[in-house]
Amino acid sequence: DSGVTQTPKHLITATGQRVTLRCSPRSGDLSVYWYQQSLDQGLQFLIQYYNGEERAKGNILERFSAQQFPDLHSELNLSSLELGDSALYFCASSVAGGGGRYGYTFGSGTRLTVV
Amino acid sequence: DQQVKQNSPSLSVQEGRISILNCDYTNSMFDYFLWYKKYPAEGPTFLISISSIKDKNEDGRFTVFLNKSAKHLSLHIVPSQPGDSAVYFCAASDEGGSEKLVFGKGMKLTVNP
Numbered sequence: 001d002s003g004v005t006q007t008p009k010h011l012i013t014a015t016g017q018r019v020t021l022r023c024s025p026r027s028g029d030l031s032v033y034w035y036q037q038s039l040d041q042g043l044q045f046l047i048q049y050y051n052g053e054e055r056a057k058g059n060i061l062e063r064f065s066a067q068q069f070p071d072l073h074s075e076l077n078l079s080s081l082e083l084g085d086s087a088l089y090f091c092a093s094s095v096a097g098g099g100g101r102y103g104y105t106f107g108s109g110t111r112l113t114v115v
Numbered sequence: 116d117q118q119v120k121q122n123s124p125s126l127s128v129q130e131g132r133i134s135i136l137n138c139d140y141t142n143s144m145f146d147y148f149l150w151y152k153k154y155p156a157e158g159p160t161f162l163i164s165i166s167s168i169k170d171k172n173e174d175g176r177f178t179v180f181l182n183k184s185a186k187h188l189s190l191h192i193v194p195s196q197p198g199d200s201a202v203y204f205c206a207a208s209d210e211g212g213s214e215k216l217v218f219g220k221g222m223k224l225t226v227n228p
Contacts, residue, residue: 035218042219043159043204043216044218045215045217045218048215056215090158090159103149103161106151106158108156108157108158109158
């Protein structure tokens with residue numbers, strides 16, 4: 001158990017629908033990162049939150065949004081889903097400013113299948 | 116634009132031999148480099164890192180080498196064990212800018228008994 005909890009582990013939904021992925025960071029970590037891993041692709045950075053505020057944005061589609069709550073858990077909302085959104089979505093957390101020096105701690109991911 | 120590249124998708128080695136995983140990068144602003152290991156149905160786990168001011172970092176069977184002039188790093192695993200079979204990701208960060216990690220596409224290592 002890495003200490004980063006992601007729910008649900010698996011999600012199957014239809015095109016056009018909206019889903020919410022949830023992440024609880026490791027105790028004490030203030031930063032939460034969301035990554036997408038599609039088939040044959042590496043981990044693509046989507047967005048980072050630090051202590052409730054958006055810190056950095058990557059290649060995140062406008063149909064996707066995220067937030068971090070006062071208790072530091074984060075949610076990634078995916079709407080108007082398309083077949084191409086099928087992927088593994090990982091959440092990771094880190095101590096403040098420690099992304100590079102100490103690495104992130106990843107959750108086990110949510111596998112989203114859009115049918 | 117892929118800033119971190121792992122050009123070989125897979126590697127197969129015999130147990131006890133050396134495994135060498137390579138990674139190239141293009142962004143000269145990167146100042147930390149990391150390797151992650153990923154087993155199926157699990158998230159990536161941090162393995163080892165190196166600062167750009169160093170050229171080598173060792174942790175047990177794992178050694179990472181950094182060649183800044185060539186923008187190249189490698190992970191050496193000696194001796195390789197069957198339990199090392201996994202997908203390995205190279206990652207880099209620019210701590211002075213965004214803290215986010217930029218990952219390569221990964222390489223699947225298979226260690227045969």
